[in-house]
Amino acid sequence: xxxxxxxxxxxxxxxxxxxxxxxxxxxxxxxxxxxxxxxxxxxxxxxxxxxxxxxxxxxxxxxxxxxxxxxxxxxxxxxxxxxxxxxxxxxxxxxxxxxxxxxxxxxxxxxxxxxxxxxxxxxxxxxxxxxxxxxxxxxxxxxxxxxxxxxxxxxxxxxxxxxxxxxxxxxxxxxxxxxxxxxxxxxxxxxxxxxxxxxxxxxxxxxxxxxxxxxxxxxxxxxxxxxxxx
Amino acid sequence: xxxxxxxxxxxxxxxxxxxxxxxxxxxxxxxxxxxxxxxxxxxxxxxxxxxxxxxxxxxxxxxxxxxxxxxxxxxxxxxxxxxxxxxxxxxxxxxxxxxxxxxxxxxxxxxxxxxxxxxxxxxxxxxxxxxxxxxxxxxxxxxxxxxxxxxxxxxxxxxxxxxxxxxxxxxxxxxxxxxxxxxxxxxxxxxxxxxxxxxxxxxxxxxxxxxxxxxxxxxxxxxxxxxxxx
Numbered sequence: 001x002x003x004x005x006x007x008x009x010x011x012x013x014x015x016x017x018x019x020x021x022x023x024x025x026x027x028x029x030x031x032x033x034x035x036x037x038x039x040x041x042x043x044x045x046x047x048x049x050x051x052x053x054x055x056x057x058x059x060x061x062x063x064x065x066x067x068x069x070x071x072x073x074x075x076x077x078x079x080x081x082x083x084x085x086x087x088x089x090x091x092x093x094x095x096x097x098x099x100x101x102x103x104x105x106x107x108x109x110x111x112x113x114x115x116x117x118x119x120x121x122x123x124x125x126x127x128x129x130x131x132x133x134x135x136x137x138x139x140x141x142x143x144x145x146x147x148x149x150x151x152x153x154x155x156x157x158x159x160x161x162x163x164x165x166x167x168x169x170x171x172x173x174x175x176x177x178x179x180x181x182x183x184x185x186x187x188x189x190x191x192x193x194x195x196x197x198x199x200x201x202x203x204x205x206x207x208x209x210x211x212x213x214x215x216x217x218x219x220x221x222x223x224x225x226x227x228x229x230x
Numbered sequence: 231x232x233x234x235x236x237x238x239x240x241x242x243x244x245x246x247x248x249x250x251x252x253x254x255x256x257x258x259x260x261x262x263x264x265x266x267x268x269x270x271x272x273x274x275x276x277x278x279x280x281x282x283x284x285x286x287x288x289x290x291x292x293x294x295x296x297x298x299x300x301x302x303x304x305x306x307x308x309x310x311x312x313x314x315x316x317x318x319x320x321x322x323x324x325x326x327x328x329x330x331x332x333x334x335x336x337x338x339x340x341x342x343x344x345x346x347x348x349x350x351x352x353x354x355x356x357x358x359x360x361x362x363x364x365x366x367x368x369x370x371x372x373x374x375x376x377x378x379x380x381x382x383x384x385x386x387x388x389x390x391x392x393x394x395x396x397x398x399x400x401x402x403x404x405x406x407x408x409x410x411x412x413x414x415x416x417x418x419x420x421x422x423x424x425x426x427x428x429x430x431x432x433x434x435x436x437x438x439x440x441x442x443x444x445x446x447x448x449x450x451x452x453x454x455x456x457x458x459x460x
Contacts, residue, residue, distance in 0.1 A: 123353035
C-alpha cells in the first residue's frame with residue numbers, strides 16, 4: 001500500500017531529495033490513521049520504521065519507575081518521529097500517543113537510514129532537529145529543579161511561549177492543564193490553581209487554542225524566585 | 231597555533247575523513263589546557279568552535295532559575311562537545327566545566343560545519359551521538375519524577391551501570407556524591423546517607439575509581455518502589 005509521492009515531497013525533511021529517491025521511499029511506505037489517545041509507537045519496540053506525521057498532533061510520553069505519566073514533547077503536523085531507534089538501533093525510548101486524530105506515514109528503516117546520512121541537507125536538518133530537541137528536554141529537566149509548582153508552571157510557559165513580530169507573546173496550541181501537569185511533576189489540580197491565580201492577575205489569558213502571555217517579565221520573575229504573586 | 235594532524239585522526243568522529251581534510255582542520259585548530267573546575271564553555275556563548283576533549287573529563291552543568299546547580303552529562307576523553315551551538319546556530323545551552331585537568335581542541339565552526347554533514351560516516355556518528363544523549367537526558371528527566379531521593383539514587387545508578395562480558399555490573403568512573411546530588415535534585419548529605427545504606431546492605435561497593443553493583447535487581451526494585459531497604 002504505497003503513499004502518494006507528493007505527500008512525502010511536502011515533508012520538510014525530505015523536500016530536497018531527488019524525485020527518484022522520493023518515489024522509491026513512497027512505494028515502500030505505508031499510511032495509518034490513529035484515534036485520539038491511541039498509541040502510535042510502543043516504548044521498547046524496535047525502530048522498524050521512520051515515521052512522519054501528515055496530520056494531527058502527537059505527544060511523546062513515558063512513565064516513571066513507580067508508574068506516573070511524564071510528558072516529554074509534542075510532534076506537530078509535518079514533523080518526523082521514531083527517529084532515535086532508526087538512527088541508533090536501540091529500542092524506542094518512549095511511547096508516542098495521538099493527542100488528536102492523526103495520520104502517520106511509516107517508511108521502512110533499512111530503506112531510509114542510508115538516505116538520511118548520504119544527503120548533506122537531510123543530515124543537517126536531522127542533526128538540527130536532534131539538537132533542538134536536546135535543548136528542549138534539557139530545559140525541561142532544569143525546570144524540575146525548581147522547588148514549587150508555581151515556579152515550574154511559570155518556567156514551563158517561558159519554555160513554550162514565542163514572541164511574534166509585533167512583540168506579542170503567545171503559547172501557540174497551548175497544552176491542557178493535564179498535559180502541563182505531567183511535564184512538570186505536578187497534579188492537574190495544582191496546575192489549574194496556578195492558572196486561576198495567573199489569570200486573575202492578568203498575567204495570562206486564554207485565546208481560543210492559544211494562550212496570550214500579557215506579562216512575560218512576571219513569569220520570569222516568579223520562575224527565578226524573585227517575585228511571589230500577591 | 232596548529233594542532234598535530236594525528237591528534238585529530240585519533241578522534242572517533244573524524245577518523246574516517248580524508249587526510250587532506252584532516253590536515254586543513256588541524257591547521258586552523260587550537261589547543262588549550264584547563265584546570266580542574268575551570269569553565270571550558272560559557273552558557274549563552276556563541277558556537278564559534280566545535281570542541282574535542284583530548285584528555286581529561288568534563289561535565290555539562292547548568293543552574294535552575296533560582297540558582298541551584300544541575301549536572302547534565304559527562305564528556306570523556308576522545309568525545310566532542312559544544313556541538314549543539316555549531317549545529318543549530320543558537321547559543322551554548324549550558325556550561326561545560328573541567329572535572330579534572332583537561333586538554334581541549336577548538337575547531338572553527340565555519341570550517342567544520344559543512345564537513346559534518348557532507349560525509350555520511352561523520353553525519354551518522356553525529357546523529358547517533360545526539361540520539362544517545364537525548365535518551366540519556368530523557369532518562370534523567372524520568373528519574374526526577376520519582377518521589378524520594380533513595381529511589382532517585384537507585385534509578386540513577388541503573389542509568390550509569392554497565393554489564394561486562396562476565397555478567398559483572400559496574401559503574402565505571404563513578405561520579406562523586408556531589409556530582410550525583412546535582413543530577414537528581416538532592417543534597418550531597420542525602421546522597422551520602424543513601425550510599426551508606428546501600429553499602430551496609432552489600433548492594434554496592436567502591437572499587438577504586440569504579441563502583442561494583444553487587445545486587446542490580448535490588449536497585450531496580452527500589453527505583454520502581456517495589457522494595458524498601460530494611
